[in-house]
Amino acid sequence: MDYGKDLSRDFIRVVRLLMVALTASIVLMTALIFWVGGLWREHLPQGAPVVQQALPSAKKAPDYWHPPDLATVSDKAMLEQLLYGRELITHTAKYLGPGGSVLKISNGMNCQNCHLDAGTKTFGNNYGAVSSTYPKFRARSGTVESIEKRVNDCFERSLNGKALEGDSPEMKAMVAYIEWLGSTVTKDEAPKGTGLVKMQTLERAADPAKGKVLYETQCLVCHGKNGEGLKMPDGKEYQFPPLWGENSYNHGAGLYRLSSFAQFIRANMPLGVTHDSPLLSEEESWDIAAYVNSQPRPGKDISKDWPDISLKPVDHPFGPYSDPFSEAQHKYGPFEPIRKFYAEKKSK
Numbered sequence: 001m002d003y004g005k006d007l008s009r010d011f012i013r014v015v016r017l018l019m020v021a022l023t024a025s026i027v028l029m030t031a032l033i034f035w036v037g038g039l040w041r042e043h044l045p046q047g048a049p050v051v052q053q054a055l056p057s058a059k060k061a062p063d064y065w066h067p068p069d070l071a072t073v074s075d076k077a078m079l080e081q082l083l084y085g086r087e088l089i090t091h092t093a094k095y096l097g098p099g100g101s102v103l104k105i106s107n108g109m110n111c112q113n114c115h116l117d118a119g120t121k122t123f124g125n126n127y128g129a130v131s132s133t134y135p136k137f138r139a140r141s142g143t144v145e146s147i148e149k150r151v152n153d154c155f156e157r158s159l160n161g162k163a164l165e166g167d168s169p170e171m172k173a174m175v176a177y178i179e180w181l182g183s184t185v186t187k188d189e190a191p192k193g194t195g196l197v198k199m200q201t202l203e204r205a206a207d208p209a210k211g212k213v214l215y216e217t218q219c220l221v222c223h224g225k226n227g228e229g230l231k232m233p234d235g236k237e238y239q240f241p242p243l244w245g246e247n248s249y250n251h252g253a254g255l256y257r258l259s260s261f262a263q264f265i266r267a268n269m270p271l272g273v274t275h276d277s278p279l280l281s282e283e284e285s286w287d288i289a290a291y292v293n294s295q296p297r298p299g300k301d302i303s304k305d306w307p308d309i310s311l312k313p314v315d316h317p318f319g320p321y322s323d324p325f326s327e328a329q330h331k332y333g334p335f336e337p338i339r340k341f342y343a344e345k346k347s348k
Contacts, residue, residue: 066192085177131182211291
């Protein structure tokens with residue numbers, strides 16, 4: 001006989017019995033507590049207050065905008081249009097890029113490359129406030145613009161392409177989707193978390209040389225040594241968009257403004273970063289933006305932009321200006337002296 005094995009089996013049985021007994025005791029004790037608690041509550045005088053145990057107070061998160069749920073859309077035709085609009089924004093190049101199945105009017109980037117998660121990410125340049133704030137006057141054009149005009153601005157600038165017809169199924173679907181995303185937002189309001197995260201401006205000029213070093217350690221793996229981006233295996237769209245070169249946004253795009261691009265980087269880059277858990281410092285974000293926007297890219301005739309030049313943002317990189325500062329300072333900073341100039345001019 002193997003007495004060692006018998007003893008091992010007996011030991012295991014004893015341990016198992018003890019565990020069963022302990023579990024049963026815990027269950028019985030829990031039941032007793034609830035039963036006694038119930039009797040106590042039942043015998044309280046009518047209307048007597050019940051003192052709740054104080055729980056540790058959690059830090060309240062800001063009330064950021066969140067997109068509505070497509071699952072709540074019951075109208076089949078409306079749902080189909082919204083889904084098509086989201087698809088066009090997510091995979092723009094597939095339908096409207098150089099090899100587009102519908103039209104060939106853009107550079108191969110997707111709207112989602114600048115408006116993350118199909119325009120729904122917090123501080124990811126989302127569409128949450130578009131429906132509530134458009135139509136609106138925009139100083140860049142000097143006119144009141146519709147959502148359709150704003151969409152075509154992106155096609156002609158960020159996607160370095162051609163405008164869509166306003167009555168095309170694609171324009172209607174994208175506008176319907178953008179309006180639906182903002183359908184819960186009060187008119188003329190811009191909820192927290194929409195647009196881009198705010199940052200402090202640098203006291204110095206943003207430095208492309210410092211940005212180059214940072215780009216090579218933080219950005220190159222996705223966007224390439226020459227800013228060329230990385231295409232999907234099918235070659236129809238980009239997994240990671242080009243940041244300069246012939247297939248990137250032109251110098252009339254919103255992200256060609258240093259502040260816009262730096263804010264976008266800070267809250268969203270490298271991949272996986274969020275606004276509340278950034279990897280790059282504000283200073284690093286400014287320098288990377290300066291490096292990327294110092295690289296060659298397509299041009300655009302912007303001679304009709306900013307008909308009132310006094311309304312140009314301080315970081316608009318092209319003159320003429322109604323101030324004495326150079327194009328270089330308007331592009332890279334420091335911006336505070338420019339702001340101070342306009343503040344003093346306004347106060348006189």
